[in-house]
Amino acid sequence: MRYFGGKGVCGGIAIGKISVLRRRDATVTRVKITDTASELERFEAARSQAIRELDELYEKALPEVGEAGAQIFDIHRMMLDDDDYNESIRTMIEKQQINAEYATALTADNFEAMFGAMDDSYMQARAADVRDISNRLIRVLSGTSEVETPSSGEKLIICADDLAPSETVALDKSRVLAFVTAHGSTNSHTAILARSMNIPAVIGVGDAFLASVRDGETAIVNGQAGEVTVSPDDEAMREAEKKLADDTAARQLLEELRGKKNITRDGTQIQIYANIGSVDNIGAVLLNDAGGIGLFRSEFLYLESSDFPSEEEQFGIYKRVLESMADKKVIIRTLDIGADKQVGYFGLDKEENPALGLRAIRICLTRPEVFITQLRALYRASAYGNLGIMFPMITSVTEIAEILEYCREVREDLTREGVAISDNVELGIMIETPAAAVISDKLAPMVDFFSVGTNDLTQYTLACDRQNPKLEEFCDTHHEAVLRLIEYAAKSAHAHGKWIGICGELAADFTLTKTFLQMGIDELSVSPPYVLKLRDTVRGIDLRE
DSSP states (O other), X not given: OEEEEOEEEEOOEEEEEEEEOEXXXXXXXXXXXXXXXXXXXXXXXXXXXXXXXXXXXXXXXXXXXXXXXXXXXHHHHHHHTOHHHHHHHHHHHHHHOBOHHHHHHHHHHHHHHHHHTSSOHHHHHHHHHHHHXXXXXXXXXXXXXXXXXXXXXXXXXXXXXXXXHHHHHHSOGGGEEEXXXXXXXXXXXXXXXXXXXXXXXXXXXXXXXXXXXXXXOEEEXXXXXXXXXXXXXXXXXXXXXXXXXXXXXXXXXXXXXXXXXXXXXXXXBOEEEEEESSGGGHHHHHHTTOSEEEEEETHHXXXXXXXXXOHHHHHHHXXXXXXXXXXXXXXXXXXXXXXXXXXXXXXXXXXSSGGGSSXXXXXXXXXXXXXXXXXXXXXXXXXXSEEEEEEOSOOOHHHHHHHHHHHHHHHHHHHHTTOOOOSOOEEEEEEOSHHHHHTHHHHGGGSSEEEEOHHHHHHHHHTOOTTOGGGGGGOOTTOHHHHHHHHHHHHHHHHTTOEXXXXXXXXXXXXXXXXXXXXXXXXXXXXXXXXXHHHHHHHTOOTTO
């Protein structure tokens, strides 16, 4: 038994035989060209053919991965129309009198190095896209096909050094159990496609994996944990088969509940959204049929960076989330740094009681340059979907007034700059301090919605540090005081025509679902795997009983 660890990009378990994907060799050699005009014509013909192939891939991808996933091939087509890219190839053909294949390969090397040297991980991942479109051009020019498709009729675990998006889509999905690659990035389009297709996938297992595996070997792929076990023993097989059975049961629940309303037996309807912290989780949101994203934790952009993320970096992430969710609501929480989430480059002073210190909105209001950068990125992205912005750790009317003034200034600045923004961005606050709950009647007229953060609300109401395991027995999440605060906030929201949701852990406490519905909670946001279980619970409730 051999074990390999990588990065899981799509959850699920797959058990089956390995097939190592082999590409047909398209070696590029330098050839001296005397008739550069004819060579340029050959390049243009190949580029036109490559664009036609991308159009066909787009149409093939639409029913498999949806419009957001298929857009990858629109992006590749745009790259094939890029003036700098094409001019580089044409100039090399003309000035150096070299063949189109070699000019394309050199250009690919230059552009790939340029993207790879960028600090932005998303842009670094675009280096693979440059290589993909360049390889396509070279294959067309040389008359070779992409890959050798496995001849076996059974479903297989496809293993490769890496997979281009076009290769991923071109494979017959009815014969693919899972993907495993030696290299790759979680930001790569191939990873996005794997998530969209809901195929278990593990990337970055290393070259030693490919060097040791052989066609026909049995393997277990755990896309959730990012693990691959080759030639598993009996115990490993039993564990994997149990997990596979659990996954199958979950998929059956999905099929039974997909598309159904979140409505109780007596006709009360509620929204069920999902909580995520990364664009990598969007596939799980869509797979589990969530109505939207009730909490996108933007602080992970800061936690995973070595410096303040730029406006462009943030805009790119927010735009991708909104585009992927189409018209479904996406609520993005502004950065919630501090307390248990420390970021070195913020240079925050050490505090005796960080949970009660400078954190979340308090950092934003004392460092307006950080706050304005995030607000600009959010409002710019609002043109690409249905955005709500949510502000954490609110305690006063004054804070909201200051926040709204920053939002007004940012909107005016962007409009003056000619940047398109949505006119329908909802602004909401988290009810996670007792102060916010108690004055919720004064806060409700100022915002569009409330979302209850039950983790902090419980901590602050009961004076129990949620990071201290010794206080677990004293931290009663069902405490009447906590529930009364939530109920009062709900009454305040509805009295002013506003909606209220819960995005804390209690939203997934099915023993409280009926209680929340009786309070009038309009929306519950949970981790993606709990969406369908919560829908099932809601559909079994009768508030008349």
